[in-house]
Amino acid sequence: MADNYDVDELSALLIAGKRRALAKAITLIESKKPEHKKLAKRLLERILPRSGNSIRIGISGVPGVGKSTFIEAFGLYLIEKGHRVAVLAVDPSSQITGGSLLGDKTRMEELSRRNEAFIRPSPSGDSLGGVARRTREAIFLCEAAGYDIIIVETVGVGQSEISVSSMVDFFLLMQLPNAGDELQGIKRGVMEVADAIVINKADEENLQRAQLAKKQIENALSIFLNVDKSWKVPVILVSARYKKGIDEVYETISKYVKIKKKSGEFYKKRQQQSIQWMWSVVVEGLKEMLNENEQVRRFAKEMESAVINKLTTPSFAAENILSEFKNSVCRG
């Protein structure tokens, strides 16, 4: 029974590296049943001291860019190098479809058969915030189970890349080998978080186009201020299908991690990510408190109208909402 959780046993099996225990533990933290929440908390607090010992890699790109083919090739390469690889997904669109990303079991067929790999589709039926929380906690579980490379895959649409970039050490943006007018657009916000850009499908027959695309993206990158003096975002040609360029991606990430560990930024970034995550949940919770109170919610709607109708300024309206919040929520 999936409902039958013995946290002591589950955490022991998980720490021993049992894949079935890991899968069950993730199901537990994904559960929305109130009785499971307590168990999830105990489980997570039990395994947390054993988490963290991994490299967390975010991968994003539009549908059709070849994310699964790349992750399969990259994952198998990592296993050859002696790593254990967990692949998680953040796909808020699974809210509607019931899980599109990684839902198809035939994807990453070879990788999924390997003992050193663990593949888990995106949790479904939740907002991006909910999906992100559960993925962050799944990262801890995978780490405690001994996976030392965690890949978090996301689709190249919406806010999900920004969210994933805040939970990983390294963010990889995948592009198609299109140049000139065919060049697929990079969302401006995503460019900000990319630590490397991979041009996939740079197969023999596409090589020239891929090289042109590489040049074009490198030129574009050069107009940006390099805030991070220790890292210049590289553009890497890859043919996931023919397993070319995979080693360069591996070496790039290794180099990045080495530089950032030496300077201490690696650990600092993780701490910042955790603290920022904590505060973002606090802020969300405060907003929820405000919205859950019928009276305050109605009052806030009135204030929105007042602002739109120029009866008051946004900042005075906000002060009114805050007063109402103090009066109603706290008394309620």
Add this chain to the structure above:
Amino acid sequence: MADNYDVDELSALLIAGKRRALAKAITLIESKKPEHKKLAKRLLERILPRSGNSIRIGISGVPGVGKSTFIEAFGLYLIEKGHRVAVLAVDPSSQITGGSLLGDKTRMEELSRRNEAFIRPSPSGDSLGGVARRTREAIFLCEAAGYDIIIVETVGVGQSEISVSSMVDFFLLMQLPNAGDELQGIKRGVMEVADAIVINKADEENLQRAQLAKKQIENALSIFLNVDKSWKVPVILVSARYKKGIDEVYETISKYVKIKKKSGEFYKKRQQQSIQWMWSVVVEGLKEMLNENEQVRRFAKEMESAVINKLTTPSFAAENILSEFKNSVCRG
């Protein structure tokens, strides 16, 4: 006496377009004295129905790019076209220096002598949030006083551009005519909010370099996804010193406003800006409530340590802080 405010008289004089009344009104809303806050609220609510009838333009660029020379030339051009121009500034660094941007009275000498222009330095001694709030409210005052073009200038450092972009209709990024290795970097986040890029100092002797820079920036822009189908970000060559290209900037902004008014996006964006501003003040206020309570603040610090020391997850720590908030702040 600056302390002597008669709101009825002040708003009447302001609406009549008296510059001294406008200056005094801005001083009132900038004041931190509690007795002034009430008066400021009354004044703002009085003049609000007369606000909004303007085009709000944000201008940013690194020091040395020639912002004041450009704004002087642009402002005089606008006056020739029959406009009345207010120039405000957002410079959070004035927190330290006591007002650097626009603080120098010799800047924009010709423009500042014109009756159709109103120039006001950045409020000083406050956080970016505070400076932004007071600038937003100063925009309302300038509009009520009949200024139909509001220019909000900001320095090209830090978060101030993002903040300014959320209070204007059109955001102009100024660049130097440097190409190749000399190209000054554009911050990745700022690229996201630019509606046009001006390459200034494209004087006769710099023209070739400026054209090269234009080409380079246009190429870079082309790799971005065009989310806004109705607007392609143009790169405009300007020589503010020799008053060249000013007309093109004017026509570009006019075209943008025309397109956006026709589609209704112009008004929709302003409403969204107001509502977002309101909610951001609410969230800031909630965070303040949390931080002002000694007990909660101490508890939050403990939770930060617990997260860093892997004793609990960020989301459980956040839940604990929220419980403590409910218990302490509400009772306090």
